[in-house]
Amino acid sequence: MDARLDFFGNALGAKVLRHINSAGKAASESGLPHATQELVKIRASQINGCGFCTDMHTKDAAHAGETAQRLHLVAAWREATVFTEAERAALELAEQGTRIADAAGGVTDEAWAEAAKHYDEDQLVALVSLIAVINTYNRINVINQQPAGDYRPGQFG
Numbered sequence: 001m002d003a004r005l006d007f008f009g010n011a012l013g014a015k016v017l018r019h020i021n022s023a024g025k026a027a028s029e030s031g032l033p034h035a036t037q038e039l040v041k042i043r044a045s046q047i048n049g050c051g052f053c054t055d056m057h058t059k060d061a062a063h064a065g066e067t068a069q070r071l072h073l074v075a076a077w078r079e080a081t082v083f084t085e086a087e088r089a090a091l092e093l094a095e096q097g098t099r100i101a102d103a104a105g106g107v108t109d110e111a112w113a114e115a116a117k118h119y120d121e122d123q124l125v126a127l128v129s130l131i132a133v134i135n136t137y138n139r140i141n142v143i144n145q146q147p148a149g150d151y152r153p154g155q156f157g
Contacts, residue, residue, distance in 0.1 A: 001147045007140060024133040030126035032119065035066060036087055040094040040127065041134045042074045047098045048138035051148030056155075057134075063153035086118035090127055097131040 007013040028037055038061035045053035058071050073080035077091045093115045096107040119127060140146075 001145070003146045004144050007144050007146070020133060020136055023129060027126040027129035027133065030122055032123045032126040032130070033086075034064060035061070036090050036127075037130055038064070038066065039070075039074060039077075039083070039087055040090050040130055042071070043077070043091050043094050044098045044131060044134045045138055046075050047095065048135065048142060050138035050141050050146075052141040052146040052151070053134065053138055055148040056151045059151055059153050089114040089118050093127060094131050097128070098135055 005013075008017065028034075038057050041057040042054060042061065045057060061071060062068070067082075070080075070082050073082055074091075077083055077088065083091065089111075092111045093107060096103060096111050100106045115124060115127065
């Protein structure tokens with residue numbers, strides 16, 4: 001399977017990706033726990049059917065010490081007992097923020113209030129930003145049919 005175009009090798013594509021990466025880097029350098037960041041990226045990527053990002057973020061999370069059990073249960077996090085209340089609030093926000101077109105009214109007040117119980121304002125900004133950035137990447141990769149499976153942890157720096 002080949003991508004429809006070499007988005008990463010295209011000059012304009014590379015310029016666009018640099019800007020998206022800058023936004024993602026700012027959010028990732030917040031006080032939001034790294035494990036939470038990866039869980040959110042994985043869940044949004046699963047929902048969006050982005051194999052490339054799912055591959056990348058599960059491998060990066062495992063490389064950073066995340067357990068296989070937790071990685072396997074991200075898709076069924078509501079029934080899993082291995083996530084903290086804060087992680088569950090972040091995963092709910094990620095799901096609702098990713099499924100905006102599916103949900104009447106977008107993110108519920110209840111989901112927001114639950115996230116706000118666990119994260120300060122900067123962490124909430126980071127969480128919202130990471131959800132937006134990963135959804136952007138998912139859309140680029142899904143539209144481009146970017147193949148999945150060959151990512152190596154740390155490959156992009």
